[in-house]
Amino acid sequence: MADLDAIAARHGVSPAAARHLRDALARGGGRAAQFSHPELGGLGQWSAGGMIMIGDMFNNGLKARVAALCEELAPLAGEAPAAGAWWPADLGRPAATGDQNGLRYAYFPETRRLAVESGGQLSLYETGDHRIGGVSQQQGAGRTLAFTSQHGPVRLEDLPRVPTAAQEPPPPALPASAAATAQAAAAPAVSASPAGSGAEILSLLERLAELHRKGVLTEAEFVAKKTDLLARL
Incomplete structure (x- = not known):
């Protein structure tokens, strides 16, 4: 795509890096992205409004370039439907999505839901008044995720679990x-x-x-x- 090549050249990255970021933005509806590419500072995430983190955390010049690239690519990514949506359609469009070591998540502020999939198993959580803005992988015996909101760190296990139809079928009728x-x-x-x-x-x-x-x-x-x-x- 000529436009994508031109955007990549303006920001000093390869077309492959720009394509990787555009696809990540498409999964986030053009409003958020979680990406992992060496030209973009490794593992990082961006969300509309100015939040940007990259693995090369002290490289402020690269961080500014990645943020500018996200801003330019976001409108293009938002025009396309999110590819490979794995969450229930009634949750709406996620503000942020990501994938870390086989765990993937999608955050839906409008419906106050967080969807997490691991090993093909979907789990839904109620986020309440938390405004999720960051995610990290917790170390320990089992893989899990930790998030950051305006209230500080949020552990996945501390969020109320929302039963899904697949996980909890309706109970039999009682007398x-x-x-x-x-x-x-x-x-x-x-x-x-x-x-x-x-x-x-x-x-x-x-x-x-x-x-x-x-x-x-x-x-x-x-x-x-x-x-x-x-x-x-």
Whole structure:
């Protein structure tokens, strides 16, 4: 592509390096990229708004050139659909994607979801009010990822897991009496009495938090019940 060759020449990189970065930008919807190329400083990532990191971290001149190259390539990459999308379509378009040592991720700020795939197994996580801006590989017995948000480091295992249809099929139908019992267990009855002791309410709050963490209660249900309980203190 002549345009790509010209852009590469302007920024002092090979067409292959520019193509690698354009493809990384396409996977990020033209708004983010995670790349790994020797001409681009090794492993690095960029996101719209000015965030840029490269493996050759003290080479400020190269960092500025890569950032400028990303800015010029981003509109071209954003026009093309993201290739090889592996995440559920209903999550929308990711703001950032990446692949590290067989682990790949995609971050969706609009739906507050983080998708992670390892060994063909897809996992979804709720990001809440975190605005994910960086990622690193954690060392240890098992491979996992750590992220950075406006609140600081975010461990993957600390984010609430969101069940997927493939991972957790719907439970079998329960008899009416059993269903009523299950419903009572899943959602503590906050209106059984007009007021409760502080200890009882704190205990219910802990149960609500645990059910929310396990995905039994949605964010809206959790907030509504929590507000009701706090009003009774």
